[in-house]
Amino acid sequence: MYPSLSVVIPSYNEEKRLPPALDRVVQYLMNGHYRDPEIIIVNDGSSDRTSEVARGVAAEFTQSNLRIRVLDNSGNYGKGYSVRRGANESTGEWLLVSDADLSAPIEECDKLFTAVKEGNFDAAIGSRALDRSLIGVRQLLLREFIGRTFNVAVRLIAGLPFADTQCGFKLFSRQLARRVFAAQSLERFGFDVEILYLAKKFGFRVVEVPIRWDDVAGTKVATFSGADAFLDILRVRRNDWLGKYD
Numbered sequence: 001m002y003p004s005l006s007v008v009i010p011s012y013n014e015e016k017r018l019p020p021a022l023d024r025v026v027q028y029l030m031n032g033h034y035r036d037p038e039i040i041i042v043n044d045g046s047s048d049r050t051s052e053v054a055r056g057v058a059a060e061f062t063q064s065n066l067r068i069r070v071l072d073n074s075g076n077y078g079k080g081y082s083v084r085r086g087a088n089e090s091t092g093e094w095l096l097v098s099d100a101d102l103s104a105p106i107e108e109c110d111k112l113f114t115a116v117k118e119g120n121f122d123a124a125i126g127s128r129a130l131d132r133s134l135i136g137v138r139q140l141l142l143r144e145f146i147g148r149t150f151n152v153a154v155r156l157i158a159g160l161p162f163a164d165t166q167c168g169f170k171l172f173s174r175q176l177a178r179r180v181f182a183a184q185s186l187e188r189f190g191f192d193v194e195i196l197y198l199a200k201k202f203g204f205r206v207v208e209v210p211i212r213w214d215d216v217a218g219t220k221v222a223t224f225s226g227a228d229a230f231l232d233i234l235r236v237r238r239n240d241w242l243g244k245y246d
């Protein structure tokens with residue numbers, strides 16, 4: 001029996017990048033081999049027409065077996081908040097969290113599934129760092145440098161074994177998602193680190209998988225939020241010391 005899959009897409013001011021991305025995700029799920037496919041777009045207080053364009057696409061599929069739902073946050077609460085909300089409201093046995101720009105082509109989801117199946121893992125996370133020959137369009141050098149530095153900090157401070165925790169393309173089992181998102185406290189860009197830290201703490205098995213990736217112009221991440229993510233690594237350690245995850 002094929003697994004059921006929910007795709008969660010956190011979206012902040014994505015009126016331009018979301019429609020072509022949704023087209024591709026819809027194609028993938030309609031031609032694919034998943035039972036009960038579902039797409040959940042979490043609109044995080046966008047000031048543009050993200051919600052309207054997403055609802056427009058959803059309306060085209062009300063008669064099909066593909067469910068498309070749009071959740072509107074009442075304000076801009078963060079990517080971490082939005083992913084948690086989408087995860088909690090999704091129903092699939094498996095959950096793919098994907099950025100709205102589809103820098104990781106949706107077809108790479110096959111690779112994540114192959115990896116979890118072969119090794120009996122609870123999650124597979126897409127990685128830009130394991131095989132850089134798979135990167136087509138690279139990020140600006142400064143961005144890439146900050147990303148690498150961030151991941152060194154994650155390894156040193158949070159003790160995680162991964163080369164890239166921040167890639168917006170991750171597959172979680174329902175069991176892992178239920179447990180980990182319930183314990184999540186960080187709601188902005190450091191949440192990936194917390195999720196992976198909690199997964200490890202709770203004994204789940206996570207595999208990092210090299211994927212194809214192309215930078216797409218139009219970033220929604222301000223430099224300041226990037227800096228705050230560094231503090232998030234420390235917050236994870238502090239929370240654990242304080243016993244907040246027990």
Ligand SMILES: Nc1nc2c(ncn2[C@@H]2O[C@H](COP(=O)(O)OP(=O)(O)OP(=O)(O)O)[C@@H](O)[C@H]2O)c(=O)[nH]1
Pocket residue numbers: 009010011012013014042043044076077078079080082083098099100101103139166167168216218219220221
């Ligand atoms: N919910 C929510 N999502 C956000 C916010 N800012 C960005 N996002 C989403 O997070 C995802 C990643 O944002 P991007 O702008 O693609 O980030 P990026 O700068 O390209 O970062 P990389 O793709 O890792 O290089 C997209 O789906 C955004 O819509 C936010 O404040 N809230």
Ligand SMILES: [Mg+2]
Pocket residue numbers: 099101103216219
């Ligand atoms: Mg991006």
